[in-house]
Amino acid sequence: MRPIIIASAMLAVLVPAACSKKAPAEKAAAQAPVTQVSAEGDFAASLQLALIEAKPGDTILMPEGTFAFTTGVSLDVDDVVLSGAGQNKTILDFSGQTGAGEGLLVTSDDVTLTDFSIRDTKGDGIKSKGADRITYQYLTVEWTGGPLATNGAYGVYPVESEDVLVQNVTVRGASDAGIYVGQSKNIIVRNSIAEFNVAGIEIENSSNADVHGNIARDNAGGILIFDLPDLPVIGGHSTRVFDNQIVHNNTPNFAPVGNIVAGVPTGTGLIVMANRDVYVFDNTFEDNDTVHVFLTAYNLPFEDERYNPLPRDITLRGNTYTGGLANPQGFVAPIAAALGGQFPAIVTDGVTRWSGGGDVELNIDIDEAEDVGFVSLGLGEYPLDPANLAPSFERPSGGKETEPSPIVLPQDPQPE
Template identity: 70%
Template sequence: MKLMRLALAAPLVLAIVACGQSVEQRAGPGIPQLPPPVSTEGDFGSNLQAALIAAKNGDTIVLPEGTFTLTDPLSLDVGGVTVRGAGQDKTILDFTNQAGAGEGLLVTSDDVTLMDFAVRNTKGDGIKSKGADRITYRYLTVEWTGEPKETNGAYGVYPVESRDVLVENVTVRGASDAGIYVGQSSNIVVRNSIVEFNVAGIEIENSTGADVYGNIARNNTGGILVFDLPDLPVGDGNSTRIFNNQILANNTRNFAPEGNIVASVPSGTGVIIMANRNVHIYGNTFDNNRSAQVLISAYSLPFTDASYNPLPREIVVRGNTYGAGGNDPQGMLAPLAQAIGGALPPIVWDGVTSWPGAAPQDVNLVIGEAPEIGFLNFGVGAYPLDPAALRPSPERPVASAPPAEPAAIVLPQLK
């Protein structure tokens, strides 16, 4: 038994060492000499903000090792800048005493790289970038310490309205909305990251072209969400691949503030696809998600956006591995599950094919799992929900034309 424990521990130790290695260890041949770190004399937050204001395209701002208490948010609006700490467990920007409710760091410029530091206990979002093309988040930690609570900031890592987004080797804990959220953006890679104890682990919303892979989503309310919502400047979210992720024990209570869209996410859901198009879910490992491993759903609230389609369309679920789950459905799934005996199979579809004022549509779902992997169509038909009209069925839908898998995302900052 002792040998087995050592064998299991060795990969974990190696992973911890790799994540915690210093900037110097990762810097390879061809990396220029780094400038001196931001001074810790006087008010470090003021010194850092002054460096961000004075930065020029091509500069690297180096953060020293240590834990630094900041009371004011930071901002960067200069393109082509790298902000680099000594390691995500060595440089910690602590906003516990932050004044106001803003984010920790806001980036509004292109070609920015953020790496090797941590942001802790912001009153608002952890790190946000808006309109920042070719943004890179790498080897970062964003967390809210203590028990999950609705007063935590909404988003940990939050790129929005951007193109060519890379989020890799990032850890987020405790966000009251989503740990890693990418919204109204295109050409996105989220990989090799850990999200835990958030309401949503990873959320791709109203975005086009996203690869989400190699991540660990555990102990969130919902593991990975792909949504499309009405009445936003960018709509028709489509073409996302969710593959080779570990989606485990996402059974944390939902602690989102009332009124947030994710406040309706049932605790215990692995992946949720809502009103999005051309989403492929494959090669993932699901285990111990108590409500459902994969939930495919229409947008259920009234809307006035004439261009909005609330149905999930061209969804492919294939080649995943499923452990235990579905044995204790929560939230809106609880009464529906009770109507069929109390438990849910790994893959659940609400069965909605139309909405008020629209004709029924072919949603073209492909459930490509082995026959023994359970599937349930609740047979809702249309919202608003009429429990008396439910027609639950284990029969898998027949796809009219299996949708082609989106091409792999290629980012210019990785060339």
């Protein structure tokens, strides 16, 4: 059955719950034409037809219910709102998906995705590429079989975009990262829950990001701020990680072999790798078994001449650290054993050079309470050689850099 076109005057009747949240995109949608996708007949085909026939300014409204999909759907029209009846009321079920692709792919600008759930995709849950000013909100993406290597890699996956807003999103079971933003600029990830993923939240090869008000719990690693070589965009910088709960990230790492996050030690709260100008403050770290914060260089061979593998200009201040640290795992476990069986709350690998070059000043500032433990492993250079272990418990106090300004996005004129 073809979607039914409903007059814009009816929107206030159809979606009062969504409008009550007063999100800017939803306010704008109140004046937009609305396409109601019928729950009757082939819902997946009706939804894809609505996405194809959408025009800029349209809202596509999905009803309450659970709807089966065998293939993914896609949107390539600018300025569209795709809304369900509620985060746990409209459920798109991809357990019968025959391909390996994502559930929903967006390749257009000024899109808002809101108030629905996606389950059990063979590939990524929701991916957007080259989609500027995109908003993900009030969404759940999950794999209901629990943490499995066969789950899709990413739950929410915006990439190669500017002005990305992810808020009030829940992701469970991703075999790479639950919430991942890559090769992008101007990013807010806030008020979301990432649990039982390999990495809870990952900001990779991106600049100007605020990650705050989130709960990253029961992942293998809670929050990752990475920069990798050999990608079109490198040189990640200017990220603020604050007011998050990063707790009990002790789920065994279930990433497929060969995946970069397969090397994340189970029990890690936060990793900053090869990134610069990162500020970590006012977070709660609790009960992470290996280490609460790990600052590390990229430790694999690379040939990208643009790439700097060292973490630098990093500030930690005003965070709270409790519990955990009693069961170090992964490739760092033998090093913890050499230090007496466990790490302190904050660890740096102490790598300051690569490819036989000279030492680089990292400008790391550990501005935490005196009782918060710290160690630099003093490794000097990768590849890892335990013989080079030269631990130092003296805290670095680098020069104070100017903290990045809060991120302001055009689709978010009144930030929460």
